[in-house]
Amino acid sequence: MDPSYILTLSKAISDGLGVTCGLFAITLAASLPLGLLISFMRVSRFSALRAISGFYVWLLRGTPLMLQLFFFYFGLPFLPFIGQYLILDRFPAACVAFILNYAAYFAEIFRGGTLSIDKGQYEAARVLGYSNFETKMKIVVPQMLRVCLPPVSNEAITLVKDTALVTAIGVMDMLYFAQKAVNRDVNPTAFLVVAVFYLVMTFIVTKVFRYLEKKCAF
Amino acid sequence: MRVLTANGKTKERQSAALSNVMIQVRDLKKAFGDNKVLDGVSFDVFKGETVSVIGPSGTGKSTLLRTIIGLEKADAGEIRIGDELIYSNQTEIREKDVHSAYLKMGMVFQNFNLFPHMNVMKNLISPVLNRKLMTRQQAEEKACELLARVGLSEKKTAKPSELSGGEKQRVAIARALMMNPDVILFDEPTSSLDPELTGEVLRVIRDLAEQKMTMMIVTHEMGFAREVSDRMLFMADGLVQAYTTPQELFASDNPRIQSFLGTISQ
Numbered sequence: 417m418d419p420s421y422i423l424t425l426s427k428a429i430s431d432g433l434g435v436t437c438g439l440f441a442i443t444l445a446a447s448l449p450l451g452l453l454i455s456f457m458r459v460s461r462f463s464a465l466r467a468i469s470g471f472y473v474w475l476l477r478g479t480p481l482m483l484q485l486f487f488f489y490f491g492l493p494f495l496p497f498i499g500q501y502l503i504l505d506r507f508p509a510a511c512v513a514f515i516l517n518y519a520a521y522f523a524e525i526f527r528g529g530t531l532s533i534d535k536g537q538y539e540a541a542r543v544l545g546y547s548n549f550e551t552k553m554k555i556v557v558p559q560m561l562r563v564c565l566p567p568v569s570n571e572a573i574t575l576v577k578d579t580a581l582v583t584a585i586g587v588m589d590m591l592y593f594a595q596k597a598v599n600r601d602v603n604p605t606a607f608l609v610v611a612v613f614y615l616v617m618t619f620i621v622t623k624v625f626r627y628l629e630k631k632c633a634f
Numbered sequence: 635m636r637v638l639t640a641n642g643k644t645k646e647r648q649s650a651a652l653s654n655v656m657i658q659v660r661d662l663k664k665a666f667g668d669n670k671v672l673d674g675v676s677f678d679v680f681k682g683e684t685v686s687v688i689g690p691s692g693t694g695k696s697t698l699l700r701t702i703i704g705l706e707k708a709d710a711g712e713i714r715i716g717d718e719l720i721y722s723n724q725t726e727i728r729e730k731d732v733h734s735a736y737l738k739m740g741m742v743f744q745n746f747n748l749f750p751h752m753n754v755m756k757n758l759i760s761p762v763l764n765r766k767l768m769t770r771q772q773a774e775e776k777a778c779e780l781l782a783r784v785g786l787s788e789k790k791t792a793k794p795s796e797l798s799g800g801e802k803q804r805v806a807i808a809r810a811l812m813m814n815p816d817v818i819l820f821d822e823p824t825s826s827l828d829p830e831l832t833g834e835v836l837r838v839i840r841d842l843a844e845q846k847m848t849m850m851i852v853t854h855e856m857g858f859a860r861e862v863s864d865r866m867l868f869m870a871d872g873l874v875q876a877y878t879t880p881q882e883l884f885a886s887d888n889p890r891i892q893s894f895l896g897t898i899s900q
């Protein structure tokens with residue numbers, strides 16, 4: 417293997433680094449709060465909210481992410497009446513699909529985490545004058561988020577790798593450039609190089625979450 | 635505060651004469667399904683009094699405290715705190731009218747229920763700051779005072795997970811005191827502690843009794859109850875079987891009391 421060739425490949429692949437990292441960051445930043453909201457709906461007093469959020473989670477977890485990606489990029493414009501307003505560019509379409517999909521997973525993680533909070537916490541909060549809403553926001557959610565850090569970390573690592581799916585709708589991420597180089601040079605080395613990129617990313621994500629887990633330990 | 639009767643008229647408060655009564659419970663009933671746990675419980679606790687609640691396990695002692703402080707909803711009867719009617723099945727009471735009356739009561743749980751994501755200082759100041767009862771500086775000063783009083787000045791920045799059971803319970807008592815309660819309810823405060831750690835918690839409670847805090851204490855520590863209580867309330871079968879001074883209770887020839895005291899001293 418020629419080092420200068422590998423350097424050329426690395427440069428080419430890093431053209432997609434911004435897109436991959438951007439998709440990762442946007443998805444995480446939006447799907448975590450959205451997942452929290454959906455997890456609230458899952459345990460709401462209102463049965464309509466429970467039903468809607470239950471259906472949402474079932475639908476988004478029960479179908480392939482790749483299919484959802486295709487739907488938001490190719491499928492939306494074909495919806496009757498509103499379709500013409502829903503023509504999304506590749507990258508925004510990818511973001512929407514990823515955010516909605518990951519929110520469903522996070523919602524389930526948060527729901528499980530919420531169930532693990534001891535009922536004594538609610539009782540202590542109640543006798544200390546916390547309203548239901550204050551109890552949720554100040555007592556339950558902070559503990560729940562800590563409990564959920566390890567599974568959220570797992571999802572974040574999966575997300576790093578899932579970003580590569582967007583190559584399928586022509587988003588120019590790292591894998592897109594790697595594949596282009598392979599086709600052009602008829603040489604699979606670019607696949608090895610891009611693998612190292614993903615490994616470094618997952619390594620960093622793992623370390624960041626380990627740090628958070630330590631820092632937020634009870 | 636106004637209490638509205640069913641027909642909307644403001645009700646004359648008959649308890650005005652009983653101004654030295656802190657807790658008044660009348661014919662309180664509570665069932666879980668077919669299980670009649672409280673079957674018409676009535677008693678008063680005077681201001682500054684320490685009352686131990688004793689009785690066989692499963693007899694409704696916890697349910698009694700939890701119903702008084704509103705963690706369980708009673709089925710029938712009346713509860714007054716000071717001169718405020720906070721529960722009645724006869725009278726319509728709006729929750730927001732009695733909210734502040736409920737906050738006059740603190741509760742200490744068997745399992746401490748400290749907030750594990752907050753250090754000791756935050757456990758103490760967060761509730762009063764949440765209720766906006768004090769400024770942060772006032773809250774911190776008061777917290778320091780109370781931590782000194784329960785002997786935990788060194789533990790301000792410790793997480794609950796770093797404390798022993800006895801220390802946790804002392805923090806929980808300090809946390810309850812932060813709200814300046816008129817009454818503290820203790821539900822088996824030493825039952826989940828190792829025997830060598832009960833003493834430090836009982837000392838704090840005894841100290842409160844000496845300062846005339848009004849308290850109801852569910853406990854199996856008979857020696858402690860006998861020594862610290864002004865009166866002891868013996869419950870069985872969902873009823874108050876005896877409510878009298880420790881001397882009289884321990885001298886009672888009531889066979890139920892005798893057999894209960896017999897089983898517990900073994």
Ligand SMILES: Nc1ncnc2c1ncn2[C@@H]1O[C@H](COP(=O)(O)OP(=O)(O)O)[C@@H](O)[C@H]1O
Pocket residue numbers: 666669671689690691692693694695696697698
């Ligand atoms: N939330 C509940 N749901 C159903 N039954 C309950 C509940 N809480 C208590 N009980 C029942 O009420 C009875 C009294 O319980 P409790 O007040 O905890 O007794 P004690 O504190 O005297 O041991 C028990 O039979 C218990 O099983």
Ligand SMILES: [Mg+2]
Pocket residue numbers: 695696697822
């Ligand atoms: Mg009990």
